[in-house]
Amino acid sequence: xxxxxxxxxxxxxxxIGTSRRHNSFRDIFDEKVRxxxxxxxxxxxxxQNTIWALRDVSFEVQEGEVLGIxxxxxxxxxxxxxxxxxxxxxxxxxxxxxxxxxSLLEVGTxxxxxxxxxxxxxxxxxxxxxxxxxxxxxxxxxxSFAEVEKFIDTPVKHYSSGMFMRLAFAVAAHLEPEILIIDxxxxxxxxQFQKKCIGKMEDxxxxxxxxxxxSHNMKAIRQLCSRTxxxxxGELVADGPTHVVTDQYLxxxxxxxxxINNFPSFLSAIPEDENFVWKNISFYQNxxxxxxxxxxxxxxxxxxxxxxxxxxxxxxxxxxxxxxxETLLFRSFNDEREEGQLSFNSGSYRSTVRIPGDVxxxxxxxxxxxxxxxxxxxxxPVHGIHLPINVVNQNxxxxxxxxxGLIGVRFEWKTVKAKNE
Numbered sequence: 001x002x003x004x005x006x007x008x009x010x011x012x013x014x015x016i017g018t019s020r021r022h023n024s025f026r027d028i029f030d031e032k033v034r035x036x037x038x039x040x041x042x043x044x045x046x047x048q049n050t051i052w053a054l055r056d057v058s059f060e061v062q063e064g065e066v067l068g069i070x071x072x073x074x075x076x077x078x079x080x081x082x083x084x085x086x087x088x089x090x091x092x093x094x095x096x097x098x099x100x101x102x103s104l105l106e107v108g109t110x111x112x113x114x115x116x117x118x119x120x121x122x123x124x125x126x127x128x129x130x131x132x133x134x135x136x137x138x139x140x141x142x143x144s145f146a147e148v149e150k151f152i153d154t155p156v157k158h159y160s161s162g163m164f165m166r167l168a169f170a171v172a173a174h175l176e177p178e179i180l181i182i183d184x185x186x187x188x189x190x191x192q193f194q195k196k197c198i199g200k201m202e203d204x205x206x207x208x209x210x211x212x213x214x215s216h217n218m219k220a221i222r223q224l225c226s227r228t229x230x231x232x233x234g235e236l237v238a239d240g241p242t243h244v245v246t247d248q249y250l251x252x253x254x255x256x257x258x259x260i261n262n263f264p265s266f267l268s269a270i271p272e273d274e275n276f277v278w279k280n281i282s283f284y285q286n287x288x289x290x291x292x293x294x295x296x297x298x299x300x301x302x303x304x305x306x307x308x309x310x311x312x313x314x315x316x317x318x319x320x321x322x323x324x325x326e327t328l329l330f331r332s333f334n335d336e337r338e339e340g341q342l343s344f345n346s347g348s349y350r351s352t353v354r355i356p357g358d359v360x361x362x363x364x365x366x367x368x369x370x371x372x373x374x375x376x377x378x379x380x381p382v383h384g385i386h387l388p389i390n391v392v393n394q395n396x397x398x399x400x401x402x403x404x405g406l407i408g409v410r411f412e413w414k415t416v417k418a419k420n421e
Contacts, residue, residue: 010093068225099178113157
């Protein structure tokens with residue numbers, strides 16, 4: 001397929017902590033004169049007061065490709081999309097784009113709050129170079145998709161953020177640009193609308209149009225994109241098949257100290273809590289201690305050691321098991337089989353939980369362990385302790401080789417012949 005976007009050595013530099021007042025020739029002239037008489041140290045400080053939001057980024061996008069772009073906040077994703085959308089210009093580098101671009105970078109981009117939904121549809125279509133008849137042919141489909149029929153003649157400044165989002169996406173996706181650029185704005189919509197948007201982007205790609213999709217939702221990235229870029233601190237660090245790049249990103253996103261091997265040093269850095277102190281978390285299979293890699297088909301025992309500093313009512317320990325896309329699979333409380341809430345006197349304690357071996361299928365999991373005083377507050381750290389584990393199948397002949405789904409629970413079935421035969 002032909003190349004529709006080509007980027008070579010793209011870089012973008014921003015100056016931070018200063019205000020630019022280049023409103024007239026006099027402003028520019030005054031600043032140049034002042035710079036002559038500034039001490040050298042001040043000039044050097046100004047030169048250092050810059051950041052590179054992007055640095056030497058190069059890649060190509062083929063026509064009809066759905067490209068995912070991922071990375072932590074501040075990685076340069078939004079800056080890249082703003083440059084491609086011609087909202088801002090690059091500092092260095094070369095960009096070649098063939099075709100019209102429709103961008104949805106943040107709620108309200110390209111919309112006028114004083115205009116009605118109807119007027120904004122025609123305005124955005126005109127900006128994209130669409131003829132009035134083309135916009136009319138798509139108008140009913142756009143309004144229906146956005147679910148704003150009752151408010152289409154209301155100024156959009158009165159829309160909720162969800163209504164605004166639905167209409168903006170509907171306009172961008174239905175006016176048939178060659179390139180559709182979508183940033184994380186889909187997070188504004190509810191789950192049903194997000195699913196609807198993903199389906200529409202899949203339809204758009206099947207028609208041969210190109211989609212660039214930025215998201216922190218790895219499940220959506222994996223569902224929609226065949227290829228993904230990973231940006232870190234403005235640099236392109238990975239470009240390849242989506243499952244490979246997302247695995248790399250998720251692995252990097254786990255703090256190095258917050259692993260089972262480095263757990264003691266991580267625990268020592270947790271801020272003190274007046275009621276509760278984490279001591280240790282250990283994993284065992286068949287009586288032997290295990291670290292990040294565990295075997296499916298074997299019971300997993302988790303020991304949680306902690307100290308209670310003073311008598312505490314309603315203290316609870318609980319655990320979340322999630323997949324590597326942060327989908328919660330199940331949650332378990334230390335007191336879920338007790339009557340009422342637990343009370344603890346000061347002292348050292350150990351909570352032990354056993355997970356049956358037929359629950360965990362071969363895949364990567366995130367275990368989040370939390371402590372809280374029920375209906376009052378979380379104990380430090382408030383976001384819990386997260387540990388990655390990798391469950392593997394070491395016996396290629398057991399039943400987990402063909403396990404389907406995220407959870408491998410085996411249920412008891414019984415089949416008997418009907419009595420009337």
